[in-house]
Amino acid sequence: MALLQIAEPGMSTEPHQHRLAVGIDLGTTNSLVATVRNGIAVCINDEQGRALLPSIVHYKPEGAVDVGWQAQGAQAQDPRNAIVSVKRFMGRGLRDVAHVESMPYDFVDAEGMVRLRTVQGIKSPVEISADILKVLRTRAEASLGGELTGAVITVPAYFDDAQRQATKDAARLAGLNVLRLLNEPTAAAIAYGLDNGAEGVYAVFDLGGGTFDISILRLSRGVFEVLATNGNAALGGDDFDHRLFCWVLDNAKIAPPSVEDARMLLMKSRSAKEQLSANTEVPIFAKLQSGERIELAITRDAFVDITQNLVGKTLAPTRKALRDAGLEPKDVKGVVMVGGATRMPHIQRAIGDFFGQEPLTNLDPDKVVALGAAIQANVLAGNRKAEDDWLLLDVIPLSLGLETMGGLTEKVITRNSTIPIAKAQEFTTYKDGQTAMAFHVVQGERELVSDCRSLARFELRGIPPMVAGAARIRVTFQVDADGLLSVAAREMSSGVEASVTVKPSYGLTDDEIAGMLRSGADHAREDMEARKLREYQVEAGRLIDATEAALAEDARLLAADERTAIDRMLARLRTLAAGSDAAALSAAIAEANHATTDFAARRMDQSVRRALAGQKLDELKV
Amino acid sequence: MAVTITERAAKHVSNFLAKRGKGVGVRLGVRTSGCSGMAYKLEFVDAIDQDDLVFECNGVKVVVDPKSLPYIDGTELDFAREGLNEGFKFNNPNVKNQCGCGESFNV
Numbered sequence: 001m002a003l004l005q006i007a008e009p010g011m012s013t014e015p016h017q018h019r020l021a022v023g024i025d026l027g028t029t030n031s032l033v034a035t036v037r038n039g040i041a042v043c044i045n046d047e048q049g050r051a052l053l054p055s056i057v058h059y060k061p062e063g064a065v066d067v068g069w070q071a072q073g074a075q076a077q078d079p080r081n082a083i084v085s086v087k088r089f090m091g092r093g094l095r096d097v098a099h100v101e102s103m104p105y106d107f108v109d110a111e112g113m114v115r116l117r118t119v120q121g122i123k124s125p126v127e128i129s130a131d132i133l134k135v136l137r138t139r140a141e142a143s144l145g146g147e148l149t150g151a152v153i154t155v156p157a158y159f160d161d162a163q164r165q166a167t168k169d170a171a172r173l174a175g176l177n178v179l180r181l182l183n184e185p186t187a188a189a190i191a192y193g194l195d196n197g198a199e200g201v202y203a204v205f206d207l208g209g210g211t212f213d214i215s216i217l218r219l220s221r222g223v224f225e226v227l228a229t230n231g232n233a234a235l236g237g238d239d240f241d242h243r244l245f246c247w248v249l250d251n252a253k254i255a256p257p258s259v260e261d262a263r264m265l266l267m268k269s270r271s272a273k274e275q276l277s278a279n280t281e282v283p284i285f286a287k288l289q290s291g292e293r294i295e296l297a298i299t300r301d302a303f304v305d306i307t308q309n310l311v312g313k314t315l316a317p318t319r320k321a322l323r324d325a326g327l328e329p330k331d332v333k334g335v336v337m338v339g340g341a342t343r344m345p346h347i348q349r350a351i352g353d354f355f356g357q358e359p360l361t362n363l364d365p366d367k368v369v370a371l372g373a374a375i376q377a378n379v380l381a382g383n384r385k386a387e388d389d390w391l392l393l394d395v396i397p398l399s400l401g402l403e404t405m406g407g408l409t410e411k412v413i414t415r416n417s418t419i420p421i422a423k424a425q426e427f428t429t430y431k432d433g434q435t436a437m438a439f440h441v442v443q444g445e446r447e448l449v450s451d452c453r454s455l456a457r458f459e460l461r462g463i464p465p466m467v468a469g470a471a472r473i474r475v476t477f478q479v480d481a482d483g484l485l486s487v488a489a490r491e492m493s494s495g496v497e498a499s500v501t502v503k504p505s506y507g508l509t510d511d512e513i514a515g516m517l518r519s520g521a522d523h524a525r526e527d528m529e530a531r532k533l534r535e536y537q538v539e540a541g542r543l544i545d546a547t548e549a550a551l552a553e554d555a556r557l558l559a560a561d562e563r564t565a566i567d568r569m570l571a572r573l574r575t576l577a578a579g580s581d582a583a584a585l586s587a588a589i590a591e592a593n594h595a596t597t598d599f600a601a602r603r604m605d606q607s608v609r610r611a612l613a614g615q616k617l618d619e620l621k622v
Numbered sequence: 623m624a625v626t627i628t629e630r631a632a633k634h635v636s637n638f639l640a641k642r643g644k645g646v647g648v649r650l651g652v653r654t655s656g657c658s659g660m661a662y663k664l665e666f667v668d669a670i671d672q673d674d675l676v677f678e679c680n681g682v683k684v685v686v687d688p689k690s691l692p693y694i695d696g697t698e699l700d701f702a703r704e705g706l707n708e709g710f711k712f713n714n715p716n717v718k719n720q721c722g723c724g725e726s727f728n729v
Contacts (some may be wrong), residue, residue: 003702003704003707003709003710004662004709004710004711004712005664005709005710006635006638006648006664006665006666006710007663007664007665007666008665008666009649009665009666009667009668009669010665012653012663012665037709038634038638039638039641039666040641044706045706139706142705142706142707143705143706143707144707
């Protein structure tokens with residue numbers, strides 16, 4: 001006899017057609033799966049009643065794979081094959097990963113994404129994440145008694161396209177149908193029921209195991225709009241563990257530990273950190289492989305001391321996000337705390353002081369994201385009525401645009417635009433008879449392409465030959481609800497088309513993102529100058545081309561001295577265009593325009609004469 | 623003629639209703655569908671219709687529409703746990719056959 005769940009009025013499903021949907025929080029340290037049962041979002045526990053699944057995958061020599069609690073024990077004995085915090089490697093190259101030197105893994109720097117050599121062969125972070133997702137999927141299907149219709153998987157708001165794509169790939173590999181990727185802070189806001197609550201601005205402060213996100217959301221008429229996001233994709237509870245671990249090494253005065261000892265001490269540090277949230281002093285005992293013993297005690301004050309600058313690191317992005325949203329701390333109506341690391345009292349205090357109010361902590365900070373994702377999944381799977389449906393608006397973290405002549409960026413979608421979004425812009429050809437056009441899609445805030453991140457390149461061929469500037473090429477940028485970008489170019493007269501879905505070259509670090517945002521502001525003036533110079537250079541190039549084409553055709557219209565003057569002017573223009581004096585180049589362009597006016601007029605007269613030759617006045621069609 | 627609910631099931635229903643924040647009871651019913659002819663319906667009740675029959679049992683309002691009642695008269699709604707899965711169960715004395723999954727039946 002099947003076990004039934006209570007449905008919303010009028011929403012009973014046909015037998016065997018339950019739309020089972022789950023929300024998955026694929027975390028750096030822990031992962032969870034939740035669903036909506038009997039109208040309420042709940043986390044799905046394992047057989048032992050535990051909701052959390054440690055995000056640890058242990059590849060064993062005989063071919064078995066342990067995930068979660070079972071794998072945790074292997075961390076100290078077999079660190080090379082027990083992979084923790086794999087989320088940090090998603091969509092990243094080796095050089096983007098922080099603390100590589102203190103990680104026990106055998107990294108293989110592969111094209112695009114870093115890979116790890118394990119006893120079961122080389123594994124990509126996507127495969128390792130899929131192994132975690134498979135366990136959650138099995139758990140959910142056992143609990144719900146059927147196959148899943150789909151899942152909503154959460155990602156940090158700061159994840160770039162590469163990381164989002166990698167997450168989607170991992171889900172697909174685990175046999176999950178991804179209904180949607182959802183930003184973690186947005187999921188938390190849903191879990192807190194802020195969508196049913198008072199309108200206003202809310203901040204979601206999410207300090208997880210390995211990532212920090214701050215999001216400023218505005219709720220109006222039941223609609224969430226993400227006003228701004230910021231954060232640091234390489235800051236989290238792990239860093240607090242690492243600080244404490246370094247403190248232990250310093251204070252125990254031992255030789256550099258072996259890989260196994262280091263892992264064991266790191267675990268001891270983590271557990272001490274967790275205990276310090278409830279106790280003011282915690283002992284740390286350990287026995288090393290060498291037989292050496294460590295006996296230390298750390299006080300909460302000492303822990304606050306060594307980690308205060310990490311707390312400070314969360315405040316700078318918070319300030320920046322508020323500034324992006326054009327708000328002050330006092331404008332924020334409520335602050336939601338997410339992530340196990342927010343249990344640390346000194347973090348709650350710092351955030352409370354910053355916003356001038358007590359943050360919301362009544363839901364389990366480890367579970368809120370999964371619960372929110374489950375609520376969203378339930379809606380997307382069609383288990384709620386249309387009038388209950390609500391819209392989620394997310395934003396893109398960095399502007400998206402194209403390279404134009406002279407290495408300049410033309411922003412098509414500006415940062416913090418709400419998604420999904422589609423925007424089109426028209427471009428044209430630069431040269432006469434140009435039949436192809438190369439498109440370079442870039443991401444970033446700077447004016448010069450070389451300062452932005454390259455996402456993709458593609459070409460549009462088969463443009464009918466026309467004079468420069470006559471072709472109309474419409475380029476459409478589309479960012480879907482998951483934040484994934486596709487770009488299409490279409491020549492309007494012939495209809496030829498080309499497009500690309502951005503699977504960007506992996507590997508932009510959070511620091512780079514933060515750095516790109518910062519430098520966008522810091523270099524505003526410099527960028528403006530650089531843009532001016534590039535624009536003049538492009539203009540000079542165009543002028544030189546046009547004049548040379550005219551000379552090739554109609555040089556005979558010029559007297560010898562006029563010809564010499566124009567040649568000299570062209571040479572000067574070439575020299576200045578290669579340099580970097582924008583003012584001189586601008587003056588030379590103006591001068592050249594002036595110097596060729598007469599020549600242009602004569603050419604015009606000549607062509608009019610040619611056109612009129614042999615025609616009678618009354619036969620002319622004007 | 624009556625439909626009842628066990629104490630255990632009633633506790634869960636009250637709990638769900640409280641967490642849901644609205645609703646007056648639980649609706650039991652049948653629909654003609656499924657692999658064996660009829661299928662159970664189990665829903666929250668926000669509004670009781672004029673024709674509805676309401677059975678108060680263990681502090682929970684069990685609502686049944688008059689057309690469904692003959693099929694489920696005498697049914698006891700229970701709550702059970704099977705491994706990781708848990709949910710409600712219809713103990714219906716009218717059932718002659720049911721499909722393997724128990725989601726649909728005939729009388």
